[in-house]
Amino acid sequence: MTEKNTVRCQIVEAAKKRFSHFGYAKTTMAEVAADCSMSPGNLYRFFPGKLDIAESIATEDYEKHLEALRKLAVAPNRTARERLHDLLFEELRRTYHKLEKDPRAYEMATVIAHERPQYANWMLANERKILVQLFDEAEQRGEFAIDDKEITAEMIQSATMKFRYPQLWSKLTLPKLERELDGVLKLLVNGLCPGQTSSAGSEAAA
Amino acid sequence: MTEKNTVRCQIVEAAKKRFSHFGYAKTTMAEVAADCSMSPGNLYRFFPGKLDIAESIATEDYEKHLEALRKLAVAPNRTARERLHDLLFEELRRTYHKLEKDPRAYEMATVIAHERPQYANWMLANERKILVQLFDEAEQRGEFAIDDKEITAEMIQSATMKFRYPQLWSKLTLPKLERELDGVLKLLVNGLCPGQTSSAGSEAAA
DNA sequence: AGATTGAACGGATTGTTGATTATTCAGAAA
């Protein structure tokens, strides 16, 4: 079991090097196998297919991101609104930078999104859990008033779709995207109706 | 001049028939020219290129849609919130049906969006004007409280992006999209903060 | 037995060739 895991890791590491250096498409299973001093066929004892190796790499990275989001969601000394802001901005910035400077990451994201549509849903569901937790706390402190928190989390995700895979849907620069996300967040928090005070429109984070 | 316009119309009509019957790609300039009893070269006295004929057709149709939106934006006996609802739903439904039942329209939309990125921006700007007008009225009646109406219109468009070209970004059915748009709208209008009453969450329209 | 190999299969990809077609423009027609 531990043995098996070691081999799995070895494969993942070899693939990681190849993928990030030559790209997913230009890396062959035979090459990865050779890097691990094994035959191509043997890879299939550890992964169902090539795409699963890529998914494994992506997930490893994503888990770190998720952890960072969880931290932000419960940061002390921040209002619920600020924490929501931090969450959404972290998401935007991470994706933007990842896809911006690294065409290999872009390629892998595209392939996985295309061949495994459910993967994106799984990511959204993970982040929804964090949002719901944030809402729970916020409600207790009377910061937000929310009927159905799960649904509301979905709606927040709908409304911020544009900022989740920024360069797939627009060619805007990061500063412009940030300004726009800030505007959308303000609207989501305060609404269009007259009523309560709107606390400051934007803050710096990180 | 009128003469020229007549010929232009004739070309557009011939192209419209061809495009909707055989598709944009499978229609040749020679065929359109033949339908108009003229040589292919002569088409270029009236249009800079094939794509411009398609654009002309698309715009003709779009102008009708815009007119419908303008009507909805000033409908009497409806609250601002209801009119905003009608506007966004009309947009969603039109696009959905158009792309759903007519693969030719989908093809043309794709080609134009790809070759003429500015075209989509022009459409958004048109619709923003309508939104701003709606906001102006709403503010006078005290229904909405809005700082910068142009910016707010942009933010509404950002937040409802997912519903503007529905089948490009998700495989959701119309009812699901409608439920989601309703949820997003509710959030945009009322905000997350506790405060004023939320008038009914959803209504039927047309 | 279980673990590993590597040749073989077939679906996808690439490169090449030939045809199609959007666009131009020199000249014919009006």
Added chain:
DNA sequence: TTTCTGAATAATCAACAATCCGTTCAATCT
């Protein structure tokens, strides 16, 4: 002159061949 033509051009596309590569599995090794 202005209006139009249609052959010439260059870019794109479709079809086919050849190759490549992910995946499988019968045979080999431990």
